[in-house]
Structure formats: C-alpha cells, structure tokens
Amino acid sequence: MKQYKYPNITDWKSLCERPLQNQENLSEQVKSVFNEVKIKGDKALKLFTEKFDGVFLNDFKVSETEIEEAKKLVSDELKSAIETASENIRKFHISQQEEKKIVETTEGVFCWRESRAIENIGIYIPGGTAPLFSTVLMLGIPANIAGCKNITLCSPPDENGKINPAILFAADLVGIKNIFKVGGSQAIAALSFGTETITKVDKIFGPGNQYVTFAKQLALNYNVAIDIPAGPSEVLVIADESSIPSFVASDLLSQAEHGTDSQVILLSDSETIINEINVEIDRQLKELPRNEIAEIALQNSKSILLNSIDEAIEFSNFYAPEHLILSIENAENFTGKITNAGSVFLGNYSPESAGDYASGTNHTLPTNGFAKNYSGVSLDSFVKKITFQNITKNGIKNIGKTIELMAEAEELIAHKNAVSVRLKYLENEN
Ligand SMILES: NC(=O)c1ccc[n+]([C@@H]2O[C@H](COP(=O)([O-])OP(=O)(O)OC[C@H]3O[C@@H](n4cnc5c(N)ncnc54)[C@H](O)[C@@H]3O)[C@@H](O)[C@H]2O)c1
Ligand SMILES: N[C@H](CO)Cc1c[nH]c[nH+]1
Numbered sequence: 396m397k398q399y400k401y402p403n404i405t406d407w408k409s410l411c412e413r414p415l416q417n418q419e420n421l422s423e424q425v426k427s428v429f430n431e432v433k434i435k436g437d438k439a440l441k442l443f444t445e446k447f448d449g450v451f452l453n454d455f456k457v458s459e460t461e462i463e464e465a466k467k468l469v470s471d472e473l474k475s476a477i478e479t480a481s482e483n484i485r486k487f488h489i490s491q492q493e494e495k496k497i498v499e500t501t502e503g504v505f506c507w508r509e510s511r512a513i514e515n516i517g518i519y520i521p522g523g524t525a526p527l528f529s530t531v532l533m534l535g536i537p538a539n540i541a542g543c544k545n546i547t548l549c550s551p552p553d554e555n556g557k558i559n560p561a562i563l564f565a566a567d568l569v570g571i572k573n574i575f576k577v578g579g580s581q582a583i584a585a586l587s588f589g590t591e592t593i594t595k596v597d598k599i600f601g602p603g604n605q606y607v608t609f610a611k612q613l614a615l616n617y618n619v620a621i622d623i624p625a626g627p628s629e630v631l632v633i634a635d636e637s638s639i640p641s642f643v644a645s646d647l648l649s650q651a652e653h654g655t656d657s658q659v660i661l662l663s664d665s666e667t668i669i670n671e672i673n674v675e676i677d678r679q680l681k682e683l684p685r686n687e688i689a690e691i692a693l694q695n696s697k698s699i700l701l702n703s704i705d706e707a708i709e710f711s712n713f714y715a716p717e718h719l720i721l722s723i724e725n726a727e728n729f730t731g732k733i734t735n736a737g738s739v740f741l742g743n744y745s746p747e748s749a750g751d752y753a754s755g756t757n758h759t760l761p762t763n764g765f766a767k768n769y770s771g772v773s774l775d776s777f778v779k780k781i782t783f784q785n786i787t788k789n790g791i792k793n794i795g796k797t798i799e800l801m802a803e804a805e806e807l808i809a810h811k812n813a814v815s816v817r818l819k820y821l822e823n824e825n
C-alpha cells in the first residue's frame with residue numbers, strides 16, 4: 396500500500412481516485428460488443444464467449460439435468476451454510492416491506508403508495524475471478540419477496556463451458572429456472588435488447604467488473620433500468636489504537652483479493668497502528684492462495700495518517716466507500732457522522748465478510764464514489780411504487796380553490812376546468 400501522512404485537504408481528491416482502466420478503450424470495446432449483439436444476436440454471443448471466456452458453446456441455456464448434476468457436487472455442509480445465509484438475508488429483506496399508509500393530506504383528500512414488482516428482471520452473477528454464488532442469494536431472495544415474475548440469470552462459463560455448481564444450487568434454491576452461460580458485457584447486451592434465446596428484461600441487477608459495469612450504463616439507452624453501478628469491490632477501514640492489526644489486515648485483504656482493480660484504504664490517527672497493520676498485511680498475504688490478485692490490488696491501495704478520527708470520517712465521507720469498517724473505540728458513537736458509505740461495519744467483531752455472505756444485509760453495493768448518490772440493493776430495488784389518491788366530494792370542495800388558482804397562474808385553463816366543472820356540479824346538487 397502506498398503510504399501518506401497528513402495530506403493537505405487539496406490532495407484529497409487525487410487520493411480518492413479509483414484505479415481505472417483506459418476508459419476510452421473500455422467504452423469503445425463495450426459499445427462494439429453491444430452493436431454486434433444487437434445485429435447478430437446469439438451468433439455474436441457465441442463469438443464473444445469464445446473470445447473472452449475461451450470456450451465455444453452451441454447452447455447457452457443451462458438444462459435441468461445440468462442443474463441436478465451440479466446440486467450433487469455441492470457438499471451438504473456448504474448447502475447448509477447457503478441455507479443459513481439465505482434465512483438471514485430473507486429475514487432482513489422481508490423487514491423492508493412497507494405497510495400501505497393512507498394519508499389524509501386535506502380533509503377528504505386521501506393519498507397513498509402501493510408497491511408492485513418489476514416483472515422481468517435480469518440478474519448478472521460474476522464468475523471471472525471467483526464464482527460469486529452468494530450474489531445469487533443477494534439478488535434472488537429480495538426478487539422473490541417482491542414477487543418478480545420472470546428472472547433471467549446470466550453468468551460466464553468456465554473453460555469447460557460450465558457454471559459453478561454452487562451458483563446453480565443457489566439459483567435452484569431461490570427458484571430461478573432461466574439460467575444462461577453468458578458473461579461480461581455480452582450478457583448485459585443480451586439482457587438489454589434480447590436475442591433469439593435470451594429475453595429482454597426491464598431491469599438488470601448485479602455486480603461485475605469494469606466491462607459489466609460500463610455495459611450496465613449503456614443498457615439505460617434501451618429503456619432498461621439498472622440497480623446501481625456496482626463495480627470493483629472496495630473497503631475503507633478507520634483504525635485507532637484500540638484496533639487489532641491482524642483483524643484489520645484480514646479485512647483489507649478480503650476485498651483486495653476480489654480483483655486487480657479493487658482498492659482498499661486504511662485511515663488512522665496512529666502511525667504505530669498503521670505500521671503494525673502493514674506488517675500483518677505482508678504476513679497474511681504470503682499465506683493467501685490468491686495473493687497475486689491481492690498484491691496488485693494493494694499497489695492501487697493507500698494507508699493515510701490523519702490528525703484525528705473525526706478527520707478520518709470526514710475523509711471517508713469524501714471518498715464514499717462501498718464498505719466502511721469502523722475499527723475504533725465506541726464505534727457506535729460515530730454512526731451519525733457518516734454521510735456517504737454503502738454498508739458500515741462497527742467494532743472489531745463485524746468483519747466485512749459477514750455482510751458479503753451471511754449476516755443478512757445485501758452485498759450488492761455502490762462503488763467508485765457512487766455511495767454519494769446511490770443506496771445498495773434492497774427490497775425497494777425490485778419494485779416500483781405507484782401513488783394512488785381518492786378525493787371525496789368534501790375533499791374536492793376543500794382543495795378545489797387551491798388547484799384552480801395554481802392552474803390559472805400557470806395559464807393551463809383546461810387543468811383549472813377539471814376542478815371547476817366538479818365544483819359547479821356539486822353546487823347544483825345542493
Ligand atoms: N460492488 C459490488 O456489490 C460487488 C459485489 C460482488 C463483486 N463485485 C466485483 O465484481 C467483479 C467481478 O469481476 P470478475 O472479472 O471476477 O467477473 P465478471 O463476471 O464481472 O467478468 C468476467 C467477464 O468479463 C469479460 N471480460 C474479461 N476480460 C475482458 C476483456 N478484456 N474484454 C472484454 N470483456 C472481458 C468476460 O466475458 C468474462 O466472462 C469484481 O471486480 C468484484 O470486486 C462487486
Ligand atoms: N465483497 C463483494 C461486494 O463488493 C461481495 C462478495 C461476494 N463474495 C464475496 N464478496
């Protein structure tokens with residue numbers, strides 16, 4: 396990790412930059428994938444799958460036999476862990492259901508909102524660096540609770556043309572039947588406008604690398620909504636003298652191992668603790684099987700010595716991390732000061748991995764500073780809210796004059812008349 400001491404506030408912007416690939420190449424490449432898939436459909440998907448995933452597939456759809464075979468390959472222990480995580484994710488997301496609340500804004504004027512599921516959704520499950528079967532739960536469970544009718548899942552095939560068995564087990568557990576072995580920007584293109592085998596969806600969910608994330612931005616051009624820009628994982632840890640260096644190092648490494656384009660940030664008011672954490676990172680890194688990836692991610696990463704924990708929180712709000720860990724004394728006392736973060740973990744015993752897998756919160760979160768203006772995925776992401784109103788005779792009498800005056804001031808006389816005819820009718824009734 397690059398080390399910085401007491402940076403000037405004018406340098407914060409450059410310190411908050413994420414590692415980005417050459418955006419121009421990336422955008423050109425993804426745009427051309429979209430064009431090809433739009434024109435050639437499945438034929439283009441086959442070509443890109445061969446090019447980017449190194450396997451030629453004649454048929455992308457995962458068959459029922461493949462699902463049954465895959466389920467046999469998942470150990471009972473892992474199945475039971477997935478079930479435990481699912482229960483917690485379900486509990487937390489069910490708690491997000493809102494009761495219909497009818498508000499009488501003026502006497503006789505009743506307004507309320509009702510949720511309706513988004514019917515056709517696409518779920519992208521990353522599979523490049525690691526087969527993220529946990530993401531199936533994070534997206535499939537709230538989609539079920541919301542009542543989404545048609546769920547299409549896309550995930551890249553491995554070099555043998557298969558999807559990881561645990562992804563298929565998790566998909567089966569949450570009742571997803573339409574599963575396609577297509578990854579990267581070509582999968583997002585297929586979900587955006589459809590091909591011969593993949594049906595267009597109304598909203599695309601799921602994290603992915605920079606190609607997938609950019610492709611999701613393009614999807615917006617085809618009347619498809621997206622959940623959030625959920626790109627390369629990141630974590631920011633604020634540590635003080637009370638933190639345990641081996642714990643903090645393990646949290647930083649847990650996100651560094653996601654990909655070479657991940658970034659982790661350590662902030663502290665203690666140089667001693669920064670040094671101890673760095674020693675721990677070096678020690679734990681040697682023992683990690685995927686240490687080449689984490690090592691590159693650490694080159695993009697920074698440890699920064701600041702004057703106080705309050706200043707560290709100010710920096711964190713400016714950075715807007717996907718995950719924030721407060722490894723500081725009395726962490727609960729600082730929550731009110733956090734203004735920008737995807738998901739926050741308090742104290743020494745709330746590792747970020749808990750949120751990734753099993754505590755119940757959603758791990759699909761905004762990255763790259765988007766925590767300033769996006770929330771993570773929740774039950775709300777799978778529904779639209781429709782407003783309703785019911786105005787009684789008395790209600791229109793009470794609010795009518797207000798509407799007439801405002802409509803007239805906007806010179807929209809037909810609007811005014813829609814109220815006036817009713818008021819006159821009611822006058823004649825009496
Ligand atoms: N923000 C979140 O909520 C969240 C959650 C989980 C994972 N993540 C992130 O998701 C990402 C997953 O990335 P991944 O790469 O492992 O899997 P991925 O499935 O997103 O990407 C793999 C696909 O990218 C395409 N690809 C690879 N190289 C390419 C190239 N040079 N040109 C065009 N396409 C190419 C291929 O089609 C491949 O199938 C990681 O960065 C991880 O940090 C984020
Ligand atoms: N940390 C990732 C979100 O940035 C989610 C994940 C899935 N599996 C492990 N981690």
Ligand SMILES: [Zn+2]
Pocket residue numbers: 628649650653751
């Ligand atoms: Zn993770």
